[in-house]
Amino acid sequence: MSDLELQAELGLGARRQGATRRPRRIAVAEGLAGAVALFLVLSAVMPQLVAPGDPLAIDPLQAFQPPSLPHWFGTDESGRDLYTRVVHGTGNSLLIGVLATTIGLGLGVLLGTLAGMLGGFVDFTVNRVLEVLFAFPGLLLALLVILIYGPGVATATIAVGLSTAPGYARIIRAQLVQVRSSAFVEAATVQGLTPRRILARHILPNTLAPLLVLATLGVGQAIVWATALSYLGLGAQPPAAEWGAMLSAGRTYITSAWWMSFFPGLFIVLTAVTATTLGRAIERRMRHA
Structure with a gap:
């Protein structure tokens, strides 16, 4: 075997080895993300099972205790157990994220569908509104909503949902326009199917399929x-x-x-990374399906 053939064979083997390692790394990451997601869901649904105790119970004599066996995450300034508080806070944080994503996706689907299906003046108007909303950073738009309606959990949830809606609407509209110009929609039109039937059987199912990926990514x-x-x-x-x-x-x-700041921040990061990893995994499965 010549040197060039040997180098080519070695290069091909390295590429194959890298290709096999990459799916393994992806599988490990997805498995870890699934385990974290299971723990988070269990903490949100049955927090007493994961962390028995009252998250609001104070014990001034135990204030500012560092992480230890009795208090895994330490205690805060009032002696409250941080592990219990972090676990019991999972339900509140996940509920806010899910509700805000639902609001953003719902409004995004409405605006994107109107713009993509009706076209013309409606499409022009919706796009101009979206461009105005895109001029504001998402968090700044949420702050503007809170400034008008006042602070609170409900207001923050609605504000986050409204601030994410323009991005979802732009994605839904682009997907809808792409599906409308596809070959199977043209074939359905040639076969004489009514516009309502084409919309219900061909356009909307293929347009709304990526919503699961968007929702998973949006929760984080x-x-x-x-x-x-x-x-x-x-x-x-x-x-x-x-x-x-x-x-x-x-x-x-x-x-x-x-x-006191490390462990809540760690759970925020873990939740965001887990949602992103699972969203990418779902996207890969749908792409190869």
Whole structure:
């Protein structure tokens, strides 16, 4: 075998080895994300099973205890167990993220469908409205809504949902326009199917299929934005067991009690990374299906 053939064979073997390693790494990442997601869902649905105790129970004699066997995540300034509070705060944070994503997706589907299906003046008007909304950063738009209607969990949820709607609407519209010009829709039109039947059987199912991926990715983003608003004092208020509120309470003691901010922040990051990983996994499955 010549040197060139040997190098080519080695290069092909390296590419094959890299190709096999990459799916293994992806599978490991997806497995870890699935385990974290299972823990988060269990914490949200049955928090007493994961962390028995009252997240609001105070014990001043145990204030500012570092992480230890009795208190895995330490305690806060009132002696409350941080592990219990973080676990019980999972339900609040996930609920806010899911509701905000539902609001954003619902409004995005409505605007995107109107623009993509009706076209003409409606498409022009919706696109101009979306461009105006895109001129504001998402978090700034949420702050504007809270400024008008006041702070609170419900207002923060609606604000995050409204701020994510323009991005969803643009994606839905682009997907709808692409599906409308596809070959199978043209074939259905040639066969004499009514526009309503084409919309129901061909356009909408193929347009709304990516919504599962968008929803999974959007939950992580919504949780990050909602916790940011709570951190600023515009969402959940202390002593509520909510990750953003716990972050806000812990910033005062960041130099002396680092665990008060570290563990809520860790759960926020884990939730966002898990949602992104699962969303990408679903996207790959749908692409290869």
